[in-house]
Amino acid sequence: MQSAPHRYHHGDLRAALLVRAEETLREKGRGALSLRELARDLGVSHAAPGRHFKDKQALLDALAFSGFERLGALITACRERSGETFARRLEAVARTYVDFATSNAELLDLMYSAKHAPAASEALVASAHRGHEQVVELIGEGQRRGEVRPGSPERLTLAVFSAVHGYASLAASGMLPPGGDEYGLDDTITQILRGLAPDRTPPASS
Amino acid sequence: MQSAPHRYHHGDLRAALLVRAEETLREKGRGALSLRELARDLGVSHAAPGRHFKDKQALLDALAFSGFERLGALITACRERSGETFARRLEAVARTYVDFATSNAELLDLMYSAKHAPAASEALVASAHRGHEQVVELIGEGQRRGEVRPGSPERLTLAVFSAVHGYASLAASGMLPPGGDEYGLDDTITQILRGLAPDRTPPASS
DNA sequence: CAACAATGTTGACGTTGACATCATTGTTGG
DNA sequence: CCAACAATGATGTCAACGTCAACATTGTTG
Known part of the structure; x- marks a missing residue:
């Protein structure tokens, strides 16, 4: 598991966001879901999720x-x-x-x-x-x-x-x-x- | 317009908050509910709601x-x-x-x-x-x-x-x-x- | 009328979602 | 092979938000 330290591109950020978002949803509830925290968890910048979901609502819809x-x-x-x-x-x-x-x-x-x-x-x-x-x-x-x-x-x-x-x-x-x-x-x-x-x-x- | 211009005390802010909150809930949805906006709507300061609801969640509970x-x-x-x-x-x-x-x-x-x-x-x-x-x-x-x-x-x-x-x-x-x-x-x-x-x-x- | 509690105000802090701009990468046509 | 180009990520910024602490005003009560 040589998880590459800091590839510029994540690989499949979109899917990773959905997976992590659902974990957070289960563990801490909908109100505690933050795009920025998701980004932190996945080690990407705070605006990266915006490339895959125009909105927070778009992520929730997905x-x-x-x-x-x-x-x-x-x-x-x-x-x-x-x-x-x-x-x-x-x-x-x-x-x-x-x-x-x-x-x-x-x-x-x-x-x-x-x-x-x-x-x-x-x-x-x-x-x-x-x-x-x-x-x-x-x-x-x-x-x-x-x-x-x-x-x-x-x-x-x-x-x-x-x-x-x-x-x-x-x-x-x-x-x-x-x-x-x-x-x-x-x-x-x-x-x-x-x-x-x-x-x-x-x-x-x- | 009998509405007294700026009484320091609102009279019944708590009830007014609940009423206005429910209107907002109906019109713009739960996500668009903001304590600060409620306060603005009712002409009180942005922290006044905090006197009646310790939390945003407390207002939602009520x-x-x-x-x-x-x-x-x-x-x-x-x-x-x-x-x-x-x-x-x-x-x-x-x-x-x-x-x-x-x-x-x-x-x-x-x-x-x-x-x-x-x-x-x-x-x-x-x-x-x-x-x-x-x-x-x-x-x-x-x-x-x-x-x-x-x-x-x-x-x-x-x-x-x-x-x-x-x-x-x-x-x-x-x-x-x-x-x-x-x-x-x-x-x-x-x-x-x-x-x-x-x-x-x-x-x-x- | 002097304390006191209740209620409202002000200012500040940290977080968030969103946007604009720039950087890096992968791909593709010449 | 490499020069555009699109995808994707990073950085910086902004306004709005929830929350808190400190202070001001009011109504009440001893």
């Missing part, structure tokens, strides 16, 4: 985007290797989402923070939408298997996504005080599944 | 707290004057919550932001809990009416609250692009109610 991309990848991976029934698959996705949220609380906050540059926001929403779309597919699959009631998969997904994201958001912000890390996740998932379940006996008359 | 208190009051008010059936009441609470969230997106973000001073965080969680508790009661009521399945009201509430808060959070952060302001709220509420509904045939009277 961070949020990478968060959505990673979360999407996690969901993809988990969807591929999780159980057979729809219920098990959905549960796996939900747990993955919540786990990401609690392991990256500050990042999640940033991802869903309303204040993004409009241009970056577009890319962000697109990435988030790709994640969302996976749940739509999952639910469509469940419908084909007869494990999910009929109806617009998008609409059903919105409700499911809201519940999962809501739980994750509450957990990430420390609003679920009592028990272990996943205090009422089982109940919440159960409830979601109940909302999706097909009617058992169609009410002939009422 | 802002978040007042947000929880107001949201709690809104829910109380709406619960008192909403329809008779459990379903209607729950729907009213959900719409109130979502409405608050979209009308105060930045404030909601702040309220559920993980970074509060531990002391303030306690008061915050307590206030949030009081709001939460109202839903617990509502659900208990629904159970007594036979409109909600049996089971720990706290657990059921967590699922309901997650779904409502999740939808609100998504809406507030601009992640629900397509239709009107309440794109899929109906569906989400329907889904929640379905998750709460008792098994099989509901006993019509009691």
Whole structure:
């Protein structure tokens, strides 16, 4: 590891900034994120980050985007290797989402923070939408298997996504005080599944 | 212009700071909140806010707290004057919550932001809990009416609250692009109610 | 009315994000 | 091969910020 003492060019400052920024985000929170400190940590001048991110906000946008991309990848991976029934698959996705949220609380906050540059926001929403779309597919699959009631998969997904994201958001912000890390996740998932379940006996008359 | 030209004492600077801060929060976002600018706006010196909030964070904490208190009051008010059936009441609470969230997106973000001073965080969680508790009661009521399945009201509430808060959070952060302001709220509420509904045939009277 | 606490003012310090200007490097066409 | 050139980094500067300490003014209370 002959880390060259002082190469004039860093090599990949942009990526290094994102990595270090995320560490700082996790360790000290969004408020403690300073471009200058990042530069100091990486041994470059205080204005060097400006070459790669026009703004502090631009760095935050990039961070949020990478968060959505990673979360999407996690969901993809988990969807591929999780159980057979729809219920098990959905549960796996939900747990993955919540786990990401609690392991990256500050990042999640940033991802869903309303204040993004409009241009970056577009890319962000697109990435988030790709994640969302996976749940739509999952639910469509469940419908084909007869494990999910009929109806617009998008609409059903919105409700499911809201519940999962809501739980994750509450957990990430420390609003679920009592028990272990996943205090009422089982109940919440159960409830979601109940909302999706097909009617058992169609009410002939009422 | 009765406004006394330059009284040395402001009268109620603390309250004025909170009011103005919330306006700024709404108009220009959390990042654009500056103690010095607040002081300028209110015609006091740049250090005057320090007499009422030891920190910038202390002001943010107070802002978040007042947000929880107001949201709690809104829910109380709406619960008192909403329809008779459990379903209607729950729907009213959900719409109130979502409405608050979209009308105060930045404030909601702040309220559920993980970074509060531990002391303030306690008061915050307590206030949030009081709001939460109202839903617990509502659900208990629904159970007594036979409109909600049996089971720990706290657990059921967590699922309901997650779904409502999740939808609100998504809406507030601009992640629900397509239709009107309440794109899929109906569906989400329907889904929640379905998750709460008792098994099989509901006993019509009691 | 004399202390006193509460509140506001003034001035200063160190940090930050942003910008303009200059320096170094890697690349590429003649 | 080397002379432009674009990328990238360094340096210096600026205004704004949060925070603090020292001081001024006010209202209250013994």
